[in-house]
Amino acid sequence: MNTIAQTRETYWGITSVEYAVFYLLAAIAVIVLAYGVYQRFARYAEGDDDSFARVDDLQNRILNASKIVLSNEKQFNRDLYGGLMHSFIMWGFLTLLIATLIIMADEYAAQKIFQMTFWEGDFYLAYSFIVDAMGLLFVVGLGMAIYRRYWVRNHRLWDRHTSAEDDVFIWTLFALGIGGFLLEGLRIYSAGMPDHEIVSFVGYGLALGFNGIGLATLGTEQAGLNGAGLNVENLHWLAWWSHSLLAFFFIAWIPYAKPFHMLSSFANVVTRDEKAGQRLPNVPSDLDATNAESIDDFTWKEILDQDACTKCGRCSSVCPAKASDRPLDPRNVILDLKSYREDLDAGGEEQPIIADGGTSVINAETMESCMACMACMDACPVEIEHLKSFTRLNRQMTDQGDVAPSMQDVFQNVMQNGNTFGDSPRNRADWSEDLEFDVTDAREEKVDYLWYVGDFPSYDERNKQVARSLATILKEADVSFGILFDDEKFDGNDIRRVGEELLYVELAGHHVETWEDCEFDKIVCTDPHSYNTFKNEYPEVNFDEFADDPMMPFDYDEQWNEDGEIDVYHWTQAVEELVADGKLDLTGTELDYTVTYHDPCHLGRYNDEYEAPRELIKATGCTLDEMPRNRSNSFCCGGGGGGLWMDFEEEPKPSEERIREALEDTDAGSGVEKFVVACPMCMTMYEDGRKTGGYEDEIEVVDVAELIVEAIGKADEAQVEVAAD
Known part of the structure; x- marks a missing residue:
């Protein structure tokens, strides 16, 4: 092949006037983008200061956030399909963005300043192949998203905050991907299908298709086609401008709707608190500073959390309160706060953030339902710190006296x-x-x-x-x-x-x-x-x-x-x-029970301790049959966040569902003899669930400590018969 020929004209078929219009529109789109981003970050500056350092050691924060975001590790958590889908879309989009920047660099830096071009020969061939491969993954990922959203209608994706912006977002990206390949195929076909363009295998395949149907060119005589102006050159011109205008719309639209998550999510991961949920902010002497009397009481990070939400519903799908039909959906709380803030910024009327009945952004019963189990935060791919905002709402609710009578009794006690x-x-x-x-x-x-x-x-x-x-x-x-x-x-x-x-x-x-x-x-x-x-x-x-x-x-x-x-x-x-250390001898003990173990939220998800209880259980000789939902995916007993002291009309109770899971969904099934816990609250909730769920004769709830004392032959010394009530 002729090396010089291994390139292409960037603005083929575009006049000098159209060239000028193109860059005028590009400048307008970028200005609108920049202004929108400025408005967003100016709004964050209006939020209260956060009590935790969020931008210290910024270099390492950015590096760690880049690893999390680029690897898509959180998207793959419990959802292989979703992880692959998001990886294809994200890496395809980034590749196409980089490809566009390379063209700009060659056009304006290399050619105009240095009077040379690097966009030819082997570089051009490698560029063309990579762009087609990653562009294809981009389209495939979007196809997967469309299939999951509209064909399967995944329950996570449909709720009261699902809106037209979700449709516009996904279909605009899909149209950009398909339009790019269509444009490439028309260009290759119009150029006579040069041999070196075969590296652009998707576009070349489309060009073969155009050739197969005999699409007219300006140099061919095909009655009825050229006469109607339907030839590859005109189609290419139409596709070029359609693709460009759609791209400009998307660029300008980014800060004003769902696409902004591409920026806010990364910023949210950069500024995350690695101990989020484990710890709550320091309590200032002015307790009013911790409340949620108005939306302005929220910190800039809590506002960023709201903007980072992509409506993916992963938090909702793992929330035990929602699974038990309590009136809590973690996603909706975050998005309700966001909607209210945006409505206020647009001149809307103020209303109470949280109240027991009446008109308010969040209903008190919603926050009473939260078990503080941190499952929502663990599942969130963009590191939203739900519990921080939820606790702020609870503080306001307590300050107003909108607390359940049973909790007021606990406070009094x-x-x-x-x-x-x-x-x-x-x-x-x-x-x-x-x-x-x-x-x-x-x-x-x-x-x-x-x-x-x-x-x-x-x-x-x-x-x-x-x-x-x-x-x-x-x-x-x-x-x-x-x-x-x-x-x-x-x-x-x-x-x-x-x-x-x-x-x-x-x-x-x-x-x-x-x-x-x-x-x-x-x-x-x-x-x-x-x-x-x-x-x-x-x-x-x-x-x-x-x-x-x-x-x-x-x-x-x-x-x-x-x-x-x-x-x-x-x-x-x-x-x-x-x-x-050999101070407690469990060697040779054989209890010969088949047991399953429940990870307590505050030991597991909160503090990443999963193995110590399991090692002790195994040391007693018991056969440990894991629950399907275990370790970080454990399902809350329902007792956290005050749930132990509240009465909910729920069916089934979280504790009943968990015991059912032990007896039906583990490998041993009904052969599981003991349901093992390592938390007093879990013990209380599961003893109750065993009774209300009708499982009293099927399984026994025991603590790890009770297995150990039996294994060392000290059970009689430790246990005292408790008289029935």
Whole structure:
């Protein structure tokens, strides 16, 4: 082949006037794009400051975000089809964008400045092949999206926020992809189908098709075709301008509708908090700053979250509240806030952000339904921090008094007695009286493990058995441990997520001040909720802001455990270490049960601890049959976010659905004998679900600790018969 011939004319068939019009329209489209992007980011600047650093170490943030976005790793999470579809579209789009920039670079830099061109020969051939290959993937990906949206009608994609912009977005991209190939095929056919253009295999294939149907050219005589002006040159001109005008429309439209997610999603991943959900923002002394009285109370990051939402519905599809027909759809909460903000910016009327009945953006019952399980955040491909906005709404709801009476009772119990049961603090350690040994008072004696027992293991009869089991395990391992007796109070994790920040600070201040007077090496928690808030949230509280407040029952004025010098463990992590160190012998134990294990949200999704409980279960000799939804995909028991204390009319309950899953969807099916948990709240919810779902005779709910004490032959010492109510 002649090397010089291995290129093509960029603006073939376009006059100098049309050339000028083309670039005028291009400039207008870019100006409209730039202005729209400026408006978006100017709106973010109007939002409140975020309490977490979002742009520190920006270089590494951008690099990490690029890895997440370009690999599409979040899109592949639980959805291979969706991952492939999005990868094809994204990589195809980026390739076509880069290809366009290369043409611009050659046209205006190489040719006009350096009087040369690189867009020929081997470079041109490689360019043409890659662009056709990736363009084809682009069209295939869009075809997959169209098939899923309109043929299959995937339930995730259709809801009240589904609108015409979704249709325009997908069909515009599809028309651009198809139009580009059509334009290429017409050009190749009109040029006489040069041999080197075979590298543009899609366009060349279309050219063969045009040749097969005998499409006229200006140099041919075909009656009825040329006379009507239907020839390849005219078709190419029409296709060129149609493709260009559609591209200009899309460019200008980007900041004003769904395409903006191409920018906002990347920005959202760059500015994400890697501990989002695990921790909530520091509680300022001015609690009004944390509320959602108006849309202006939301931080710039929370507004960016709203713009980053692509309406994919992945959060909705994994939400246990939505699955139980509670009135919560995480996607709709984010999009409702966005719609309200945009309506206000356009001159709409203000209304309450959240209220119990009446006209408001969000109904109080919607937020009461949230279990704070973080499944929505785990599933979100663009790192939207739902829980941060949800907690802001809950704070506002609590401040207004729009809280369910049952939750108000819980608040009252905690304020008066330091626990959610309303029982006397003096009775907190009564569970230990039936043990064959005394439990050390950590306030009076140095211990290795300061054990935070928690409300339910202290007061709930079923969970008291778990507390006794764990105490027996620690005693058998010959480690020193102690508890706080009546100085232990509720940890505050769940009432904080319901919106009661001030009471949370009181509890946190009391505990860190009490711990300061104790000598210990590690804090060990029975409850994953306690574990999460001690490990991730107590260190975030600026106690100095509250130390002089006469309403606060503490004088502590430092930042507790800011550098992480005190290790905080869930008990399964601590006991796994004891087993690994040979302090607790589980070798040779054979319980011979077939069991399944439920990952607690606050241990798994919140803190990425999946293996410690499983290793302990396997060490007892049990056969572990995994649930279909396990680890990060675990299904919430329904007790988080205050759900434990609320009554919902739901069918089925999350706990009932989960037990059904254990008995019907695991490999062992009805052969599963024990449903194993590692959380007191899960124990309570599943014992209830076992009864209300009619599964009492089919499966037993046990804690990991109860398996271990049975395996080491200490079950009789740990368990005390509980009289039936």
